[in-house]
Amino acid sequence: MDYKENIIPHDHQIKLKDRIQKYGFEPKLLWFTGLSGSGKSTLAGAFETWLFNEGYHTYILDGDNVRSGLNSDLDFSDVSRKENIRRIAEVAKLFLDSGVVVLTAFISPFKEDRQQARELVGVANFIEVFVDTPLEICEQRDVKGLYAKARAGKIPNFTGIDSPFEAPDTPDVHIETAGKTVEQSLNELINQIKTKLK
Amino acid sequence: MDYKENIIPHDHQIKLKDRIQKYGFEPKLLWFTGLSGSGKSTLAGAFETWLFNEGYHTYILDGDNVRSGLNSDLDFSDVSRKENIRRIAEVAKLFLDSGVVVLTAFISPFKEDRQQARELVGVANFIEVFVDTPLEICEQRDVKGLYAKARAGKIPNFTGIDSPFEAPDTPDVHIETAGKTVEQSLNELINQIKTKLK
Numbered sequence: 001m002d003y004k005e006n007i008i009p010h011d012h013q014i015k016l017k018d019r020i021q022k023y024g025f026e027p028k029l030l031w032f033t034g035l036s037g038s039g040k041s042t043l044a045g046a047f048e049t050w051l052f053n054e055g056y057h058t059y060i061l062d063g064d065n066v067r068s069g070l071n072s073d074l075d076f077s078d079v080s081r082k083e084n085i086r087r088i089a090e091v092a093k094l095f096l097d098s099g100v101v102v103l104t105a106f107i108s109p110f111k112e113d114r115q116q117a118r119e120l121v122g123v124a125n126f127i128e129v130f131v132d133t134p135l136e137i138c139e140q141r142d143v144k145g146l147y148a149k150a151r152a153g154k155i156p157n158f159t160g161i162d163s164p165f166e167a168p169d170t171p172d173v174h175i176e177t178a179g180k181t182v183e184q185s186l187n188e189l190i191n192q193i194k195t196k197l198k
Numbered sequence: 199m200d201y202k203e204n205i206i207p208h209d210h211q212i213k214l215k216d217r218i219q220k221y222g223f224e225p226k227l228l229w230f231t232g233l234s235g236s237g238k239s240t241l242a243g244a245f246e247t248w249l250f251n252e253g254y255h256t257y258i259l260d261g262d263n264v265r266s267g268l269n270s271d272l273d274f275s276d277v278s279r280k281e282n283i284r285r286i287a288e289v290a291k292l293f294l295d296s297g298v299v300v301l302t303a304f305i306s307p308f309k310e311d312r313q314q315a316r317e318l319v320g321v322a323n324f325i326e327v328f329v330d331t332p333l334e335i336c337e338q339r340d341v342k343g344l345y346a347k348a349r350a351g352k353i354p355n356f357t358g359i360d361s362p363f364e365a366p367d368t369p370d371v372h373i374e375t376a377g378k379t380v381e382q383s384l385n386e387l388i389n390q391i392k393t394k395l396k
Contacts, residue, residue: 070288090268
């Protein structure tokens with residue numbers, strides 16, 4: 001038998017609309033996508049600080065807090081990468097329902113997975129932020145030394161090296177970081193995104 | 199090679215201490231445990247309303263929003279039940295880190311799993327709330343008709359019927375609901391718990 005038919009919703013007394021009314025803003029998911037080293041986490045962190053100071057309740061989901069905990073059972077195979085993105089989107093959906101603006105910073109190289117995340121949380125809640133930094137620059141920076149390892153064959157299926165990055169065709173927000181300071185990129189992000197947040 | 203060595207933490211600029219300072223309370227996980235029909239979700243919902251009106255940021259994780267989304271790939275086998283609880287605790291940990299008071303309402307019948315959840319989120323953050331309603335009463339209520347199905351053999355491994363409920367020996371909060379209104383149970387809960395929340 002299908003167990004799911006036995007899950008009967010309770011009528012929670014505090015609804016999302018109550019939270020929106022009390023907190024004074026509408027929760028959205030800002031989905032940062034880009035190569036390793038593109039500046040996703042840096043930019044998401046800087047933008048979160050801005051949002052927090054503006055009075056939004058915010059949270060960042062990224063490899064640091066998700067891969068080490070909830071998704072620690074997943075490896076980097078194609079199946080696990082897909083499950084990784086699914087769970088991130090599901091967790092983001094819970095945060096949105098709690099009234100929090102969520103920022104996710106994952107390479108998320110595949111269009112299909114990003115589309116799945118968009119549909120899962122609801123198209124109107126999803127803002128795709130493409131942090132567009134050329135591979136050459138990411139590889140030059142190589143903050144974590146990962147590109148060197150990938151080039152040496154020590155990390156298989158590394159995005160940009162031996163696994164593709166499918167850039168968004170029509171991202172909601174598009175930030176080219178090359179030649180810009182973090183502050184400049186942040187200002188551009190704020191300008192592009194602020195009309196999408198209430 | 200172990201990929202995890204390649205996950206290098208970013209220095210997020212907004213920390214939990216910043217959220218605590220701004221929001222004015224410390225996040226805790228209130229883990230409601232008890233039989234199906236014991237009143238966990240009802241009591242958690244009523245308590246959330248109280249907390250919300252007191253100015254806390256809150257969220258409830260329960261079967262309605264977790265089983266239908268994040269954990270929709272899990273069945274009710276022993277392995278999946280364990281994984282179900284692990285993921286709930288991991289998600290609760292993320293919510294705590296975001297500064298939110300989390301209430302979970304799951305039968306969570308096994309001591310070992312509850313202990314694992316307690317350790318995972320940090321002992322000081324975990325408040326076990328035992329919603330103690332005798333099986334006979336839960337079965338009489340049978341709000342969802344699940345006990346009737348379980349007695350008819352249509353739901354195997356149903357807690358209290360053919361799967362054990364391991365009651366907490368020393369719960370942080372202990373509410374016996376028999377013969378009480380929801381309001382009476384709620385008042386008792388508030389009295390027992392309010393010194394544990396800041």
